[in-house]
Amino acid sequence: MRRTDRLFDIIQILRDGKLHRAQDIAETLEVSTRTIYRDMDTLVASGVPVEGERGVGYMITEAISLPPLNLTVAELEALNLGMAIVAEAADPDLKAAALSLTDKVDAVLPTKTIADADQWKFAVYPFADAARGFAHMPTLRAAIRAKQKLRLTYTSKEARVTTRTIRPLHMEYWGRIWTLTSWCELRNDFRVFRVDLIQTAEALPELFVDEPGKTLADYVP
Amino acid sequence: MRRTDRLFDIIQILRDGKLHRAQDIAETLEVSTRTIYRDMDTLVASGVPVEGERGVGYMITEAISLPPLNLTVAELEALNLGMAIVAEAADPDLKAAALSLTDKVDAVLPTKTIADADQWKFAVYPFADAARGFAHMPTLRAAIRAKQKLRLTYTSKEARVTTRTIRPLHMEYWGRIWTLTSWCELRNDFRVFRVDLIQTAEALPELFVDEPGKTLADYVP
DNA sequence: CATCAACTGACAGGTTTATGTCAGTTGATG
DNA sequence: CATCAACTGACATAAACCTGTCAGTTGATG
Structure with missing residues (x-):
């Protein structure tokens, strides 16, 4: 590993x-x-x-990212994810079809909910192993949308276990590895967590508001 | 391996x-x-x-399979593949969204091309390693549709290399491993090939017609 | 309660994979 | 043509993984 x-x-x-x-x-x-x-x-x-x-x-040399789509947020996520995978992993024909399909669906559904879809960026790299840690994703996504703080138990690569409260900001997909960018109240700084290394994720009743210096826009990798 | x-x-x-x-x-x-x-x-x-x-x-205990959709064949393939992956690999929310999305798109696009979409069955098992052998897929898919014979160079698991002419019938997806079911004119019987073990695939000018005993319907695994 | 076959844990041996070292080559640039 | 840093091949060692053996346990069924 x-x-x-x-x-x-x-x-x-x-x-x-x-x-x-x-x-x-x-x-x-x-x-x-x-x-x-x-x-x-x-x-x-x-x-x-x-x-x-x-x-x-x-x-x-390039950073792939797909534009947001006119669907419900959940459908948009599914479509983004599915088409991103197809567009990257499969053959040229399917890639083209995936892109034209996103365009077509985009044009056909006349909703106005371009919404907060830029929580999603795709940079799909098809390495790494199977579906680990997907279990927490509903919690994480919901918390990002609701601006709800999260209590994480996290095992670092060095096998150190920590528990911390974070403000979840953004998720990214790196070819079967998801990362969660957040403001960590333990370290008092931005931290990027690998979703597959999260042991438990508990949504807290506590909400947060964007404070200067703690928003996604302030994050510099 | x-x-x-x-x-x-x-x-x-x-x-x-x-x-x-x-x-x-x-x-x-x-x-x-x-x-x-x-x-x-x-x-x-x-x-x-x-x-x-x-x-x-x-x-x-179950064999997952998604129904065909009303899209162009290429888009249908992309959507099938993408949604099958999402519906299997991702979390419950996304799974539901993927399914509702297929329904929605199905309803919105009023084409009549339910077509030959049952060339596709999905049984998505997310194991095995990355995108190998996708290169031949356009050729294979085109040949299935056109009922065109193929000349394959194939390396078996025992590392034996053979060259043979086949009648491609059907493809299936087993979690990053694709198989090609076909009538093999070398063995004079049905053969299932793993797409990632195909070395070369050359479409021949020769077409074939369904003969009794050599159709997909006659194939018993 | 006997039987069947799934299941588990521990250990040893073998094989595969990963890594470092070393001694090169290649291609671009000033 | 000297320099830089990417790149390659060969080899030895170390770490990780796979497998078989063995000695059990478990849960359902007749």
């Missing part, structure tokens, strides 16, 4: 869109450069849009 | 809906019963609807 974690970490490092040398990444993650080169192979083979240039470094 | 193959084989064995003892499966696949029990754990953890009863045996 450690290797998968590291692949995930590499993507997090590359997310800033800047250049990164294999050596720097290697030092950060405490592995050899050879291992990073091997990992890059794996990422590329998994469809992660990363490119290396000799003498320069590595950089993410 | 051998373990994944065996898991896939177990599903194939259980597909007939009958009872199977761990011991029988173990003998068929030439492993110990202990290994079968471990495999069953893995399958259950992966979402395969199999149940064991003490003193009785193992049996598949």
Whole structure:
């Protein structure tokens, strides 16, 4: 499992869109450069849009994101998720069909609920293993919408278990790994949690309002 | 890779809906019963609807399949695939949304092309690894629709490479593993190919017609 | 209560996979 | 042509995983 974690970490490092040398990444993650080169192979083979240039470094080349759609929020989520998966994982024909289908449904349903659909961004990378930790997702999604605080029990990669209260802000999908961006009241800072590492998630009666410095807009990865 | 193959084989064995003892499966696949029990754990953890009863045996408990939809064939395929994945892999809310979305889209688009959509059946089991062998799918799908013969180069699990001409009939999705059911002119019998093990697939100018005994309806797994 | 077959835990051996080291090559750039 | 950093192949070692064996337990059924 450690290797998968590291692949995930590499993507997090590359997310800033800047250049990164294999050596720097290697030092950060405490592995050899050879291992990073091997990992890059794996990422590329998994469809992660990363490119290396000799003498320069590595950089993410594109960040896929689908526009919001005119559906109920739940349907929109299902459609976004399903089409994002199809558009990434399947063959070119299906990819085109998935995109045209989103357009078509978008045009056909004349609702005005473009809504808070930008809680969802997709950057679908089809690696990593099966459906873990999906159990908490209804709770998490509901809490984001209701601006409800959450009490999380979380196991970090180093197997440390912590309990904390957070303000959930945003979820992202990284190819079968979901992350929950939030303001953590324990650390008094922004924290990104991997949904599959969340042990328990309990919605608290306590609501929160956006405070300057604690909104999603203030978050800089 | 051998373990994944065996898991896939177990599903194939259980597909007939009958009872199977761990011991029988173990003998068929030439492993110990202990290994079968471990495999069953893995399958259950992966979402395969199999149940064991003490003193009785193992049996598949349900076979998920989504109804055809009123869209263009390509869109229908994309929607089917996407919603099947969402309905299986994601949480209950999203599952319900995926189903209601298929209904809604079905109602909204008044086309008459229910068509040959029953080429698709879904039994989505989210195990196995990433997107391999999707490259041939446009060719395969097009050939099924056009009733066009295919020339396949295929590597069996035993690493034997064969080249053969087939009549493609039907595709199924087993959680990131696609299978192609076809009439094989080399063996003169029905054969099920794993799409990820297909090396090359070349559509031949030769068309075929349904002959008694060689149609999908005649195929008994 | 005997039987059947699913199920569990522990351990040992074997195989596969992951990693580091080293000694290169390649392609772009100044 | 020197430099930079991506890249490759080979090999040894270490870690992880898979499997079989064994000695049980459990739950349903006749």
